[in-house]
Amino acid sequence: MPESLGPKVYSWLDERLGLSPILELALKKRVPDHKHSFWYYWGGITLFFFIVMCFTGVLLLLYYRPGDGAYESVQQINTQIKFGWLIRSIHSWSANLMVAAAFVHMFSTFFMKAYRAPREFLWWSGFGLLSLAMVFGFSGYLLPMDDLAYFATKVGLSIPAVMPVVGPWIADLVRGGPDITAYTISRFFALHVVILPALFIPLLLLHLGLVQQHGMSIPESEQQKPEAERKSIPFFPNFVFKDLAVWLVALNVLALLAVAFPWPLGPAADPLAPAPADIHPEWYFMSSFQILKAFGGWFPGVVGEFLGIAFFNAGVVLWALVPLFDPNTKSGQWGRRVTWFGFVVLAVLIVTTIWGYAVLPAVAH
Amino acid sequence: MSENQNTSGSTEQGASSERRTFLKVAACGVGAAWAGMVGYPIYRYIASPVEEAASADVVTEVEVEKGAELPKNAALMFKFGTKPAMLIHHDDDTWSAFLAVCTHLGCTPAYQPEEKRIFCPCHSGVYDAHSGANVAGPPPKPLPQFKVAVADGKVVVSRA
Amino acid sequence: MNYPAWDVPYLGSGWMIGIVAIIHILISHFAVGGGIFLPLTEAKALREGRKDWMLRLKGYSKFFLVLTGVFGAMTGVGIWFAIGLASPNGTSALIHNFVFGWAIEWVFFLVELTLAMVYYYTWDRIPAKLHLTIGWIYAAVSWGTLVIINGILTFKLTPGPEWMASVGTGRESEYFFDAFFNAGYLPSLGLRTLACLSLAGIWSLYFFSRLDGESDGKTKASMVQWSSMFLIPSFLLMPVFFAWYVFTIPADHRALLELGISSASAGTFTHVTRMTILSVVSSATIALAVMFFAWFQPTELKRGHALSILFLALLATGSTESVREFLRKPFVVNGYMYSNGVRVNQIEGFNRDGYLTGSVWSPVSPDAAFHHKSVGERMFQGQCMACHTLDGYRPIRKLLAGRDTTSIGSVLKMLHDNAPESPYRKFMPPLVGTEEEIRALRDWLAVQVAPASH
Numbered sequence: 007m008p009e010s011l012g013p014k015v016y017s018w019l020d021e022r023l024g025l026s027p028i029l030e031l032a033l034k035k036r037v038p039d040h041k042h043s044f045w046y047y048w049g050g051i052t053l054f055f056f057i058v059m060c061f062t063g064v065l066l067l068l069y070y071r072p073g074d075g076a077y078e079s080v081q082q083i084n085t086q087i088k089f090g091w092l093i094r095s096i097h098s099w100s101a102n103l104m105v106a107a108a109f110v111h112m113f114s115t116f117f118m119k120a121y122r123a124p125r126e127f128l129w130w131s132g133f134g135l136l137s138l139a140m141v142f143g144f145s146g147y148l149l150p151m152d153d154l155a156y157f158a159t160k161v162g163l164s165i166p167a168v169m170p171v172v173g174p175w176i177a178d179l180v181r182g183g184p185d186i187t188a189y190t191i192s193r194f195f196a197l198h199v200v201i202l203p204a205l206f207i208p209l210l211l212l213h214l215g216l217v218q219q220h221g222m223s224i225p226e227s228e229q230q231k232p233e234a235e236r237k238s239i240p241f242f243p244n245f246v247f248k249d250l251a252v253w254l255v256a257l258n259v260l261a262l263l264a265v266a267f268p269w270p271l272g273p274a275a276d277p278l279a280p281a282p283a284d285i286h287p288e289w290y291f292m293s294s295f296q297i298l299k300a301f302g303g304w305f306p307g308v309v310g311e312f313l314g315i316a317f318f319n320a321g322v323v324l325w326a327l328v329p330l331f332d333p334n335t336k337s338g339q340w341g342r343r344v345t346w347f348g349f350v351v352l353a354v355l356i357v358t359t360i361w362g363y364a365v366l367p368a369v370a371h
Numbered sequence: 372m373s374e375n376q377n378t379s380g381s382t383e384q385g386a387s388s389e390r391r392t393f394l395k396v397a398a399c400g401v402g403a404a405w406a407g408m409v410g411y412p413i414y415r416y417i418a419s420p421v422e423e424a425a426s427a428d429v430v431t432e433v434e435v436e437k438g439a440e441l442p443k444n445a446a447l448m449f450k451f452g453t454k455p456a457m458l459i460h461h462d463d464d465t466w467s468a469f470l471a472v473c474t475h476l477g478c479t480p481a482y483q484p485e486e487k488r489i490f491c492p493c494h495s496g497v498y499d500a501h502s503g504a505n506v507a508g509p510p511p512k513p514l515p516q517f518k519v520a521v522a523d524g525k526v527v528v529s530r531a
Numbered sequence: 532m533n534y535p536a537w538d539v540p541y542l543g544s545g546w547m548i549g550i551v552a553i554i555h556i557l558i559s560h561f562a563v564g565g566g567i568f569l570p571l572t573e574a575k576a577l578r579e580g581r582k583d584w585m586l587r588l589k590g591y592s593k594f595f596l597v598l599t600g601v602f603g604a605m606t607g608v609g610i611w612f613a614i615g616l617a618s619p620n621g622t623s624a625l626i627h628n629f630v631f632g633w634a635i636e637w638v639f640f641l642v643e644l645t646l647a648m649v650y651y652y653t654w655d656r657i658p659a660k661l662h663l664t665i666g667w668i669y670a671a672v673s674w675g676t677l678v679i680i681n682g683i684l685t686f687k688l689t690p691g692p693e694w695m696a697s698v699g700t701g702r703e704s705e706y707f708f709d710a711f712f713n714a715g716y717l718p719s720l721g722l723r724t725l726a727c728l729s730l731a732g733i734w735s736l737y738f739f740s741r742l743d744g745e746s747d748g749k750t751k752a753s754m755v756q757w758s759s760m761f762l763i764p765s766f767l768l769m770p771v772f773f774a775w776y777v778f779t780i781p782a783d784h785r786a787l788l789e790l791g792i793s794s795a796s797a798g799t800f801t802h803v804t805r806m807t808i809l810s811v812v813s814s815a816t817i818a819l820a821v822m823f824f825a826w827f828q829p830t831e832l833k834r835g836h837a838l839s840i841l842f843l844a845l846l847a848t849g850s851t852e853s854v855r856e857f858l859r860k861p862f863v864v865n866g867y868m869y870s871n872g873v874r875v876n877q878i879e880g881f882n883r884d885g886y887l888t889g890s891v892w893s894p895v896s897p898d899a900a901f902h903h904k905s906v907g908e909r910m911f912q913g914q915c916m917a918c919h920t921l922d923g924y925r926p927i928r929k930l931l932a933g934r935d936t937t938s939i940g941s942v943l944k945m946l947h948d949n950a951p952e953s954p955y956r957k958f959m960p961p962l963v964g965t966e967e968e969i970r971a972l973r974d975w976l977a978v979q980v981a982p983a984s985h
Contacts, residue, residue, distance in 0.1 A: 044835065085417040085477070088792050089412040092808065146641045192415060244828050248836070255839045258846055261812045265805035273509070334714035367415060394826075401766065401818050409817050412808075415792065492945040493954070495938050513908050 035241035038224045047112035047252045052111050053233055054102035054253045056210070058260065062097040063199070070149070072195035073188045077274045079266075080150040084271050091268055098269040099260055100127040101143055105290050106135045107256075116348050117339070119332070120223035128140060128220065128327040135327050138206045143288060145198040156275030157285040158188055159194075165291075165298060168311040185277060226335065284366045293355045294318055296362035325351060397399045431530045435468075438526025446482030451528065455479050456517065457489070458526065459500055468517040468528045475510045489514065533891040534619035536912035541923025544617035544916070551613050553849045555606035557730065560848070562599035562643070564731030566673035568761060570652070570666030576758075583750040583857050591738055592651045598734075600647055606666055607640075613777055615630065618917065620872030621863035628694075628704050629683050632711065636679040642672045652715065677723055683717035688859045689779060690867060698867055699876050718776035725765040725772065726848065729817070732761030733844050734836075736825055738835035744830035755829035758820050781865065784858050787957065803857045807849040817843045860958045869960030871917040878963050885911065886964035907975025910968055914960070921979060936977040943973050 020026055024172055037046065068085055071079040083090035112132060115121065121129035148159040163186075167177040182189030228236055287295050301314030324347075332344040415422075430452035433488035441447050441460045448471065449456055457471040459482055469489070473480050478493035482500065489498040501515035517528045537544045561818055569592060606772035615780075626633065646669040653662055691709035700766050703710075735758035742751040777785060820843055824836040831851025868874050873881065887909055919925045931939055945953055947969060949961035963970060 065413065068417065078511065086423075088415040088422070090416060090419070091415055092412060207872075239831065244831060247823040248831075249828050251820045251836070251839075254820050254823070256842065258813050258843055260817055261809055262846060265809045268805070274511070397763070397766070399824065401815075401822065404770075405815055405819065408811055410741050490941070495934065495941075 032242045033240070034239040035221075037245040038222055038228065039237045039239045040224070041227075042118060042225050042230050045097065045111075045118065047249065048107055048111035048114055049217070050249050051252060051256050052104055052107040053210075053214075054256050055100045055107060055260070058100045058257075061204075062093050062100065063164050065093050066097060067199065072149070072191050075190050076149060076188070077151040080152075080271060092264065093265075095264040095269040098259060099267075100262045101146060103135070103256075103260060103263075103288075105136075105143060106140055106174060108139055109290075112136060113348070113352060116328070117345060118223060118225040119345075121329040122223070122332065122334050125216070125220050125223055128213065128216045131209055131216065131328050132327065133205065134209050135213060138202055138209070140290060142198065142202050142206070143290065145194040145202070147288060148186070148194045149198065150271060151275050152272035152277070153275050153282070154272045154285075156186060156277070157281045158287050159190075161285055161295075162287045162291060165294065168298070169315060170308065171314060186275075191310075223278070229335065244356070267283065286362065286366055289359065292362040293358040296358045296365075299362075301360075321351065321354070397433065433528050434457065435526045435528055438528075439524045441526075444487070445485045448490075451517070451530075457482060457521070457530065459489075460496075461472070461501065462487075465501070466519040466521060466526070467501055467503070468519045469498075469514040470517070471514070473510060474505065474512040474514065475508075532887065532909060532913040533780070534659075535892055536916055537616040537692045537848065537914060538912070538916065538919070541920055542917070543920045543924040545918060546924055548610065548613040548617050549853070551606050551609040552852065553845065556852060557845060558603040559607065560600055560727045560730045560735045561972060563677050564727030564729070564761070565595050565599065565734065566643075566666075566670040568661055568731040568735060568758075570670055571668055572757065573663050577663065581753075583755065587739070587742070587750065587864065587934040589651075589654045591735070592647075592654070594738055596647050596651045600644055604640075604644065605846060618863060618870075618872060619758075620874075622867060624864060624868055625683060625687075625932075629686075629707070629709060630704070631681055631707065632683060635859050636676060639672050639675045643669065643676060662933065668955055669740050674724070674727075677727070678720065681720045681723060681825075682711035682713070684721045684855075686710050686713055687862075687864050688784070688855070689713045689715040689781070690864055695866060699759045714779040714889045715776065718772050718779060721772040722769070722776060725769055729765040730844060730848075732821070733817070733840055734820070735761070737837040737841055740834045744832070748830045751832075752829040755825050755832050759829075760825045762818060762821055766932075768789045769814065780858060784860075784865075784921050787858060787860070790957070800804050803854055806854045806857065807852045810847060810854055813850060861956075861960045866883065871914050871960050873914070873960055873963055877897060878961060881963035882965065884965075886913065886968055895971055906968055906971035907973070910964060910972040911975060914964075914972075918959075927976065931976060934977075934980060936973060939976050939980070940970075940973045941974075945971050 016025070066083065067089065069079060069083050070076070080094070081095055085091075115129070115132070144159075144162055147162075148155050163177050163180060166180070167173045169176070178184060180190075180193070181187075182193050183344075224236070286292065297318050298311065298314040301317065302310040304310060305313055328344060328347075332341050335341070418441075426529035433449065433451050433456075435447065435449045435458050435465060438447060438449075439460055441458065443460050443464065444462050446457055446459045449458060451470065455471040457460070457469050459467045459469075461467065466527045471479050473491040473493065473496055475491065475494055475496050480489050480492050480496065480498065482488075488500050488506075489503070490496070491498075491508070491510065494509045496510040497506050498510065498514050499506050503516045505511070505513050516531055518531050521528045537547075539547055560809075569588070573588055575581075576588065646665060650662070650665050650669055653665065672943055690711045691706065691711075694703060694706040694710040697703050697706050698959065736755060739751060739754045739758060742754070744976060777788075787803040788807055789804065791801025817840065820840050825832050843862050857871075858863055862868060863872070865869050866875065887906060890909070890913075915927065919927050919930075921927055922929075931942070934942070943962055946955060946959060946962040947964075964972070
């Protein structure tokens with residue numbers, strides 16, 4: 007109870023900030039408890055990794071220098087600054103785990119049909135957050151400017167560049183010229199630490215606010231039960247404590263990865279060197295990368311590129327619009343078909359990702 | 372509406388006020404230990420340049436023992452403060468001294484009299500024996516160079 | 532080479548010990564800690580007349596018997612197989628020195644297993660007081676196995692000074708007690724006993740998480756909170772014993788703790804620092820996770836929660852044992868035997884007469900053409916393979932990638948010279964052998980690294 011912690015301080019703050027209503031809400035709020043409750047924690051896990059990234063990101067800013075000396079500054083963080091390698095390793099691993107957790111969160115809410123009315127905007131804001139997270143990942147990947155970062159960014163930017171007419175123009179603007187240079191680093195840096203956070207954080211607050219407003223959605227199997235049989239636990243302290251414990255487990259997974267596999271820093275990027283044969287984008291872009299490559303192989307020339315982009319974008323648009331064509335439980339048979347659509351999307355993502363890695367040329371040590 | 376038993380209820384039942392106090396102290400202790408654990412690496416990270424500057428200030432000049440006896444085209448390892456350093460007597464009777472910490476991954480490089488170069492065996496990095504410039508291999512920067520003063524049979528190495 | 536080399540591709544023989552040992556430690560520490568948990572809990576239940584507890588305890592002791600008696604015992608024997616194959620010289624040295632200790636350990640172990648069965652099968656069949664006494668005897672004997680093995684484990688990092696002075700005299704085993712009760716003995720015994728209690732609490736949480744929180748709410752809440760309390764001693768005393776233990780570590784080995792702070796490479800140089808971080812983080816987290824998952828809401832503890840606490844325990848014990856092993860680098864027995872089985876007092880002879888010359892297991896073929904090649908491979912098997920694999924863990928092909936014969940030669944020369952300022956000295960044994968043997972190793976490695984160019 008906060009009163010016992012310092013009643014005077016609390017009442018002083020309460021009078022000025024109006025804490026009581028918030029506290030009452032938190033104490034009254036309940037979280038449904040059923041056999042699928044496990045999936046409720048994944049949004050929180052994603053949030054935890056985001057918080058870790060904010061903290062470690064700010065710490066990296068203390069020593070990182072965008073522009074010509076970017077590589078040297080990361081090298082300094084890695085080899086001279088105390089625990090610099092640890093901060094950087096946590097930042098990079100946290101980024102990957104955040105995207106992974108966001109995918110789990112997205113698919114679990116999809117299959118639990120949490121996007122249905124009145125939660126459409128939760129789905130759309132979540133969709134926006136994941137898209138921004140991927141741009142975060144892409145822009146952050148270039149910043150150390152080692153050879154992998156350089157060539158992966160080069161390959162990554164070739165995806166928008168294949169768009170007819172506007173593609174090359176967009177790619178040039180993003181790069182700040184026809185090649186990846188110090189200009190590109192500065193642009194990506196501004197994107198990574200100013201523009202993206204400025205878009206991400208308000209959207210995140212909207213997302214979290216909507217969760218509070220609508221509460222957790224319950225899966226159909228629970229909705230069919232009479233109200234009296236549905237179980238729930240108090241949000242505070244029960245759910246909060248469990249959430250905290252889950253965060254601690256997540257932190258340990260992060261610590262394990264960060265110390266057992268410290269994020270590597272390759273040799274400085276050399277634009278004149280030949281690209282490594284097995285160059286490929288990060289795993290969360292692998293599926294789109296492979297789909298474009300596959301269509302390019304099936305239909306040579308511009309047609310293939312166009313079809314690849316069309317196929318991929320059609321999938322993304324359908325995915326985003328799912329609350330509109332599966333709006334509520336009355337969907338019935340149609341709702342089950344949408345679930346199958348989810349399985350197909352999941353299968354395509356997994357298969358094309360594995361396929362993408364499988365066809366990478368083996369590189370001799 | 373059936374609910375799971377509320378925890379605060381179940382702890383209250385058997386808990387004396389003593390136990391509650393202990394629990395509070397323990398919780399605060401765990402929290403403090405935790406904050407310290409997370410804070411320590413962050414503090415070291417932020418304070419890194421301060422520590423670096425402090426350790427750099429300690430030693431500015433070192434007299435190399437038996438330095439003057441060093442024959443031509445040979446090198447001698449000595450300690451500059453806490454770090455290994457290298458004194459080289461060149462064929463033309465000039466002298467060089469470097470911090471012997473490879474700028475790549477911190478191994479200790481060695482002078483090779485046959486090739487007249489400084490070589491780091493860890494990843495085959497090569498430095499110029501006169502200037503310390505990184506001429507081949509993975510080292511990203513030259514070796515930091517010291518000033519060498521030879522007088523009265525004494526070799527004194529100081530921060531450049 | 533006096534024993535055959537155990538080639539475990541990709542993983543390396545060290546990891547075989549590691550995998551078996553981590554499972555064993557997680558269970559064997561429970562065998563000791565659970566031995567204290569059982570009679571303590573039984574006594575409390577008797578004193579307070581808690582029928583519900585007695586009922587659960589009986590089931591608990593069956594779980595305990597199966598887990599420790601089957602999996603604990605099996606993995607214990609597994610460690611013997613693994614260390615005998617991976618590090619025959621080290622195992623032999625330990626047996627020669629501690630044969631008496633191991634005999635006692637074996638007796639304790641036999642009594643322990645027997646008592647665990649007696650304890651389970653005599654529930655409700657003998658007077659309650661006698662049953663409780665059996666539990667306490669089990670606890671004492673089981674802790675006794677820790678008392679013995681702890682002496683041998685700590686000996687490897689801090690062998691006693693008198694024992695070290697006796698090395699080479701052939702009378703080493705006369706200094707049994709100096710070697711056994713070495714500097715690290717007490718702090719390590721304290722740390723392990725605390726770990727035993729914590730693991731007893733964590734495994735108990737796992738067992739009692741299966742109780743139904745609704746129909747059995749009261750029993751579950753009391754047993755879960757009681758189990759959680761077994762982590763309190765660790766939380767209070769672990770830092771003290773840890774500091775004491777660190778204090779007993781020889782200074783040059785302690786320096787390894789700091790080595791990785793400002794340098795990031797995935798390699799061995801920073802291993803101790805990296806694993807220490809994991810050990811501290813996971814140990815500190817367990818206390819909080821138990822608080823949030825179990826103590827505050829005992830009836831809602833589910834199996835998944837308990838399993839994730841067990842996962843944290845696995846991380847904590849795994850990383851801590853790995854730190855303990857790595858602090859000893861480059862030795863198996865500090866100052867006496869290197870990790871590849873080469874004894875310190877053998878180096879001179881090996882360099883003069885050859886590493887393979889007196890080799891009992893693998894005499895080198897006299898055929899001159901074959902000779903050079905097989906010498907190189909045998910050198911690798913004997914001196915490198917204890918820690919390196921070709922392509923997997925600490926992969927030689929990757930570590931030497933991009934080097935030609937001359938460059939490999941200069942690395943080997945540096946390892947052979949083992950100069951005081953060499954950074955490799957902190958982790959790697961000196962390379963021993965005649966010039967010809969080292970050349971053979973160099974040529975063999977060069978072919979492994981770049982087969983096409985030869």
